[in-house]
Amino acid sequence: MKIPExxxxxxxxxxxxxxxxxxxxxCVRGNCxxxxxxxQIADVRRTFSFQRFRLTRPIWAADRLSDRTSRGSAPAxxxxxxxxxxxxxxxxxxxxxxxxxxxxSCDVVDVRRRRTKSLIDYDVSPPSIDSTESRTDPPQAVPxxxxxxxxxxxxxxDYERRNPLPPQEIGTDQVARPITEDNHPPFRLEGTRELFxxxxxxxxxxxxxxxxxxxxxxxxxxxxxxxxxxxxxSCILTAAGFRVGLYTSPHxxxxxxxxxxxxxxxxKQSLIDLVSRMRxxxxxxxxxxxxxxxxxxxxxxxxxxxxxxxxxxxxxxxxLGGRLDCTNVCVSSVAAITSIGLxxxxxxxxxxxxxxxxxxxxxxxxxDVVSGIAxxxxxxxxxxxxxxxxxxxxxxxxxxxxxxxxxxxxxxxxQRLRYRPIxxxxxxxxxxxxxxxxxxxxxxxxxAGVAISLALLLRRQGLDISHAxxxxxxxxxxxxxxxxxxxxxxxxPRQPSESETGLEGDxxxxxxxxxxxxxxxxxxxAIRASQERCSSGGSSEVGTTRGRLVFxxxxxxxxxxxxxxxxxxxxxxxxICTRFxxxxxxxxxxxxxxxxxxxxxxxxxxxxxxxxxxxxxIHQLADPLEAFELGLKRVREKSGNVDRANxxxxxxxxxxxxxxxxxxxxxxxxxxxxxxxxx
Numbered sequence: 097m098k099i100p101e102x103x104x105x106x107x108x109x110x111x112x113x114x115x116x117x118x119x120x121x122x123c124v125r126g127n128c129x130x131x132x133x134x135x136q137i138a139d140v141r142r143t144f145s146f147q148r149f150r151l152t153r154p155i156w157a158a159d160r161l162s163d164r165t166s167r168g169s170a171p172a173x174x175x176x177x178x179x180x181x182x183x184x185x186x187x188x189x190x191x192x193x194x195x196x197x198x199x200x201s202c203d204v205v206d207v208r209r210r211r212t213k214s215l216i217d218y219d220v221s222p223p224s225i226d227s228t229e230s231r232t233d234p235p236q237a238v239p240x241x242x243x244x245x246x247x248x249x250x251x252x253x254d255y256e257r258r259n260p261l262p263p264q265e266i267g268t269d270q271v272a273r274p275i276t277e278d279n280h281p282p283f284r285l286e287g288t289r290e291l292f293x294x295x296x297x298x299x300x301x302x303x304x305x306x307x308x309x310x311x312x313x314x315x316x317x318x319x320x321x322x323x324x325x326x327x328x329x330s331c332i333l334t335a336a337g338f339r340v341g342l343y344t345s346p347h348x349x350x351x352x353x354x355x356x357x358x359x360x361x362x363x364k365q366s367l368i369d370l371v372s373r374m375r376x377x378x379x380x381x382x383x384x385x386x387x388x389x390x391x392x393x394x395x396x397x398x399x400x401x402x403x404x405x406x407x408x409x410x411x412x413x414x415x416l417g418g419r420l421d422c423t424n425v426c427v428s429s430v431a432a433i434t435s436i437g438l439x440x441x442x443x444x445x446x447x448x449x450x451x452x453x454x455x456x457x458x459x460x461x462x463x464d465v466v467s468g469i470a471x472x473x474x475x476x477x478x479x480x481x482x483x484x485x486x487x488x489x490x491x492x493x494x495x496x497x498x499x500x501x502x503x504x505x506x507x508x509x510x511q512r513l514r515y516r517p518i519x520x521x522x523x524x525x526x527x528x529x530x531x532x533x534x535x536x537x538x539x540x541x542x543x544a545g546v547a548i549s550l551a552l553l554l555r556r557q558g559l560d561i562s563h564a565x566x567x568x569x570x571x572x573x574x575x576x577x578x579x580x581x582x583x584x585x586x587x588x589p590r591q592p593s594e595s596e597t598g599l600e601g602d603x604x605x606x607x608x609x610x611x612x613x614x615x616x617x618x619x620x621x622a623i624r625a626s627q628e629r630c631s632s633g634g635s636s637e638v639g640t641t642r643g644r645l646v647f648x649x650x651x652x653x654x655x656x657x658x659x660x661x662x663x664x665x666x667x668x669x670x671x672i673c674t675r676f677x678x679x680x681x682x683x684x685x686x687x688x689x690x691x692x693x694x695x696x697x698x699x700x701x702x703x704x705x706x707x708x709x710x711x712x713x714i715h716q717l718a719d720p721l722e723a724f725e726l727g728l729k730r731v732r733e734k735s736g737n738v739d740r741a742n743x744x745x746x747x748x749x750x751x752x753x754x755x756x757x758x759x760x761x762x763x764x765x766x767x768x769x770x771x772x773x774x775x
Contacts, residue, residue: 098164124716171592172229242364245371246351253390284696287386288422291396294377300399302427302460308344309427311407312559314550317414317421317455318434320615321468321543325434327359327576328547332569333409333554334358336561341394343423344413348578348609348756357400359575370397391415395422409559419442419457430553431458432466436474437614442654451476461485464521465510466549468492468542489550495519498545502629508582509536509626513570515548521550531567532573536582539615544570563588578609578755579737583762585769603643603731603744607759610749613659619749620667627742643744646670648727648758649688650720651750652681657688660750661695663727670713671732674723676753685723689716724748724758 296723302610330342347353352361498618515529555561582603610619717723731744
């Protein structure tokens with residue numbers, strides 16, 4: 097069935113594998129709507145379901161940018177699109193009406209003929225970037241079976257079970273009754289436990305009689321900071337000589353990023369082998385009536401991978417909440433709650449106290465807990481749960497302190513930290529630990545304090561972790577992709593075309609996964625602190641101004657858009673509202689822009705005559721790549737005598753999905769600049 101001409105170039109989220117009709121609401125054979133299956137294939141939904149364009153768009157976008165901006169700038173074979181299949185590259189001629197769906201909008205018939213295997217074979221992961229700063233390993237060849245393995249996992253994502261907010265509730269504070277294990281079957285953990293048992297992982301399951309896991313296991317929850325903290329702990333332990341398994345979510349680009357050993361993602365072949373190992377157990381469970389979810393599978397797969405790889409220590413990051421998260425089936429050696437904030441209220445509750453109770457659900461009997469919680473009421477909730485379960489809480493500010501001094505080292509912003517234990521379990525109070533943290537922001541200093549405390553508690557349990565290992569793990573060995581990740585681009589020699597367009601000058605790009613009000617506020621504060629430090633540090637030039645600050649922003653429907661917009665409007669010079677294409681929960685660019693304009697009007701009305709309100713320019717572009725390109729143009733436009741210490745800055749934030757889609761494009765720009773510098 098050929099795609100109707102009127103549908104080509106529209107926002108097509110799903111492709112029905114039965115009738116080949118890509119649509120948001122129609123199917124030639126039945127009731128085909130987003131998140132549901134064609135009635136003709138409902139009985140085989142696990143094999144041939146809707147294939148979302150999230151698997152194709154980021155690569156098509158990176159390829160298109162390469163063809164637009166760097167034709168001939170790299171040797172043959174190194175250009176982004178040079179080695180790509182002809183099938184994908186034909187998508188460059190796709191009609192552009194609103195937000196086109198990339199490969200699907202022009203070649204959907206080819207996708208249908210090749211069916212699921214070809215779609216994933218060609219488009220599931222971004223091409224390797226040849227950059228010494230971005231990738232240290234040679235690109236892997238795609239082994240046979242990789243597409244089927246991804247199909248097995250991604251085919252079990254069911255967005256209907258996420259119960260997203262309807263469009264009329266976007267950005268509002270309307271919150272449903274918190275979903276519990278009793279009233280929402282998909283969140284029950286018995287299925288996860290059964291999967292662990294079938295895979296031979298029973299000794300990792302938390303039981304009343306089981307106090308410790310087979311190997312030390314660190315469990316980390318929190319509204320923000322849990323991913324960074326988990327990475328810090330992993331780096332510290334690796335620097336101490338241990339083989340460390342790290343499980344985080346979500347991934348930015350490749351699924352393998354979720355499963356790391358010694359901070360290296362698992363190989364594609366390892367992923368294939370893990371899926372092959374799990375397939376019989378999953379099939380048996382499905383025949384018995386329980387269908388494991390994507391996150392249940394990846395969680396069990398991670399623990400299985402770490403066991404097979406003989407890891408000395410395992411670090412697990414909670415996916416969502418804590419009490420009913422799949423990772424909570426595991427018994428832990430030590431746990432941490434990094435922070436509490438309002439996020440995922442529809443699932444976790446609409447108050448700080450309710451969310452704290454969900455996060456504190458990871459506390460198990462007699463397991464030490466490190467807390468970075470700031471709110472007094474949330475602290476009390478966590479302390480009460482810990483007391484009931486006979487666990488000791490080590491609280492930031494009372495059990496240990498962390499002091500931060502921002503610095504610039506080798507041209508890169510860092511922080512010099514002083515960690516001082518107060519509780520004797522963490523060490524002698526006079527035993528100060530000084531480290532250089534390779535991450536920006538006061539929030540990362542607090543996360544580092546939690547990570548150091550976890551390492552010291554593990555040392556108390558018998559692991560040999562020195563202060564030198566802590567220092568090395570947090571400085572030279574630490575890398576957190578998508579956490580205020582800076583990319584610096586030097587001015588290129590002026591070309592005739594540049595003098596006509598006014599494009600010149602150094603600029604920077606920051607990619608950050610901030611996706612809730614607290615994390616967006618922390619990002620903005622870190623940027624402001626960096627700018628003020630450069631201005632007051634004597635490196636600024638007299639008579640110069642700070643470079644333009646431009647945000648490219650997209651987010652999900654279940655987020656507090658108004659709160660994030662209010663924060664960004666206090667810092668930004670311009671905001672470009674867009675959407676990501678790798679998840680159906682994205683807020684439309686027009687809706688985002690309207691929310692920003694409404695918040696801007698409210699701010700201007702509130703300012704009145706008392707203060708001069710800032711006029712922030714708001715753009716809207718449905719295509720995220722076009723939004724990024726506009727952002728590049730805006731930060732590179734000549735605008736007075738810009739201070740070299742505070743160059744123009746383009747910030748990509750609002751969602752893991754947006755960061756994952758645009759980061760490969762930024763990496764390619766960096767790779768191209770590196771190649772030109774070498775030449």
